[in-house]
Amino acid sequence: MQTIILQLPDSLNIxxxxxxxxxxxxxxxxxxxxxxxxxxxxxxxxxxxxxxxGDYGVSVFNYPAESIARDAANA
Known part of the structure; x- marks a missing residue:
C-alpha cells in the first residue's frame, strides 16, 4: 500500500x-x-x-444508466 503525505492549509479545518x-x-x-x-x-x-x-453525493449503486438498461433488457 502507498503512503501519501499532503500538506493542507490550516484554514481548511479538515x-x-x-x-x-x-x-x-x-x-x-x-x-x-x-x-x-x-x-x-x-x-x-x-x-x-x-x-x-450519501453525505458526499455518491450513490451506493455505482452503475452507469446504460448498464442498468442493458441488464434490464437482458433479464
Whole structure:
C-alpha cells in the first residue's frame, strides 16, 4: 500500500479522517475501488461507508444508466 503525505492549509479545518473519506468516496465513484476497498481506505465498515456515501453525493449503486438498461433488457 502507498503512503501519501499532503500538506493542507490550516484554514481548511479538515481532519485526516475526512480526507480519507473524500478520497475513498471519489475513487469508489470512479470505479477505481470496490466498495470494500473504499470502506477500508476510509477506515469504516462497509455498512457505515455506504451510509456515509450519501453525505458526499455518491450513490451506493455505482452503475452507469446504460448498464442498468442493458441488464434490464437482458433479464
Amino acid at each position: 481532519t485526516s479522517k475526512e480526507v480519507g473519506m473524500l478520497l475513498a468516496a471519489r475513487l469508489y465513484e470512479q470505479g477505481k475501488l470496490s466498495l470494500g476497498q473504499a470502506a477500508e481506505l476510509a477506515g469504516y465498515s462497509k455498512r457505515t461507508f455506504m451510509e456515509l456515501l
